[in-house]
Amino acid sequence: MSGVxxxxxxxxxxxxxxxxxxxxxxxxxxxxYMSHYAPGPPGPVVCPPAGNPGGLPMAYYSxxxxxxxxxxxxxxxxxxxxxxxxxxxxxxxxxxxxxxPGPTPMTNCPPGLEYLAQLDSLQVLQHLEPLELMTxxxxxxxxxxxxxxxxxxxxxxxxxxxxxxxAYRTLRxxxxxxxxCMGREVMTMQRPFKCTCCCFCCRTARQxxxxxxxxxxTIGYVKERWNLCRAVYSIQNEKKENVMGVRGPCSTYGxxxxxxxxxxxxxxxxxxxxxxxxxxxxxxxxxxxxxxxxNFPLDLDVKMKAMIFGAxxxxxxMYFERSPQRNSRR
Numbered sequence: 001m002s003g004v005x006x007x008x009x010x011x012x013x014x015x016x017x018x019x020x021x022x023x024x025x026x027x028x029x030x031x032x033y034m035s036h037y038a039p040g041p042p043g044p045v046v047c048p049p050a051g052n053p054g055g056l057p058m059a060y061y062s063x064x065x066x067x068x069x070x071x072x073x074x075x076x077x078x079x080x081x082x083x084x085x086x087x088x089x090x091x092x093x094x095x096x097x098x099x100x101p102g103p104t105p106m107t108n109c110p111p112g113l114e115y116l117a118q119l120d121s122l123q124v125l126q127h128l129e130p131l132e133l134m135t136x137x138x139x140x141x142x143x144x145x146x147x148x149x150x151x152x153x154x155x156x157x158x159x160x161x162x163x164x165x166x167a168y169r170t171l172r173x174x175x176x177x178x179x180x181c182m183g184r185e186v187m188t189m190q191r192p193f194k195c196t197c198c199c200f201c202c203r204t205a206r207q208x209x210x211x212x213x214x215x216x217x218t219i220g221y222v223k224e225r226w227n228l229c230r231a232v233y234s235i236q237n238e239k240k241e242n243v244m245g246v247r248g249p250c251s252t253y254g255x256x257x258x259x260x261x262x263x264x265x266x267x268x269x270x271x272x273x274x275x276x277x278x279x280x281x282x283x284x285x286x287x288x289x290x291x292x293x294x295n296f297p298l299d300l301d302v303k304m305k306a307m308i309f310g311a312x313x314x315x316x317x318m319y320f321e322r323s324p325q326r327n328s329r330r
Contacts, residue, residue, distance in 0.1 A: 099181040100151040109302050110213040112186025115153050116305040120298040122153065124312055128289040138165040154178050168193070170321045176313055188215040189310050207318055211310040220307045222314050231261065231319065235307045242266060243304065246311055261315060263296065263308055272296065275312050277320060290320050
């Protein structure tokens, strides 16, 4: 027995493999998190919000963000646009609003009018209100204001109660609130009620409108002047001193052509700019969906640009606002 060499006790082959093989910390297969998921077609790509593109912190963007003005709520970067069925692949889709880049603050310029300092023209587009066409119920007017590149500059909303709108129709007193891309109310236009029951040449029957920028601070007035054959207005400063004049065509209800209102100097010789009501065919004849082009010098004072901009709305209400009740009786 002395020649026999002792050996280690034998172990099963499976136990030896388990002894020398290091354990694998990785699971054999990932857990089945999507066991309830049913695959389908890919959904639409969702763009990052306009106020925080790319998901980066707001400090990385130079354009002022809505949170910088906690008292105002943003109007949003998208709107629902309804298209004619069959003309586009989708009847309802979200269209992004392209806003004009925010300008830097300027000295001696009311806040919010910095946009006008960079422009020599504006486009005012009134929204078509289907409720008025179907029910003859007068609703608040809404307008989009754009530059010549199609970028949104302002949004204008009428703030009038239902009774006043439907009782006085085109003669109604109104308040128009002008907001910018951040939802700030940068301008307010107010039209008081003027009774037209007396003689049309009476001073108390002439229409007028006050323009405030910022709201509560008057920068001027637009007042109607009596004229036998054409529309004439005076544009005044905050001291009610005449600064410019507006001279309209002999027939403001022209069918098939544009209506041009010229902005004149006080002497009536120099032509400063114009307000053009565009003819849009049957839409202009049957519905309240007017379009105006406003032109003025680039170096004109921003307050006077704002006054010409305000005169456009008084002209719209006086001559181109259709009364559903009156049209239904024709």
